[in-house]
Amino acid sequence: MEQKKSPPKYTAEFRERGVRLFQENRGNYSSDNAAFKAIAPKLGCSPDSLRIWCQQSERDAGARCIPKRTSRRG
Numbered sequence: 001m002e003q004k005k006s007p008p009k010y011t012a013e014f015r016e017r018g019v020r021l022f023q024e025n026r027g028n029y030s031s032d033n034a035a036f037k038a039i040a041p042k043l044g045c046s047p048d049s050l051r052i053w054c055q056q057s058e059r060d061a062g063a064r065c066i067p068k069r070t071s072r073r074g
Helices: 012-028 032-043 047-061
Strands: none
Touching: 012 032, 012 047, 032 047
C-alpha cells in the first residue's frame, strides 16, 4: 500500500523570504497571479503555497480582512 506524500515543511524564515520577494517584485508583473507563477519556482515552492503565505501575511498585518461566513436560512 502506498502512503500519501506530506507537503514539504517550510520554515517561517523561508516563508517570510518568499513573501518579501513577492512584495518587492509584484510591480514587475501584469498581475499578482503572474508574479506568483514566476517567483514560486525560483523559491522551489508552488504558486499556491506562495499565495497562501502572502494572504496570511496580509491578514497578520491587518491589511486583509477575513471574510465572514454567512448562514443561509431558507
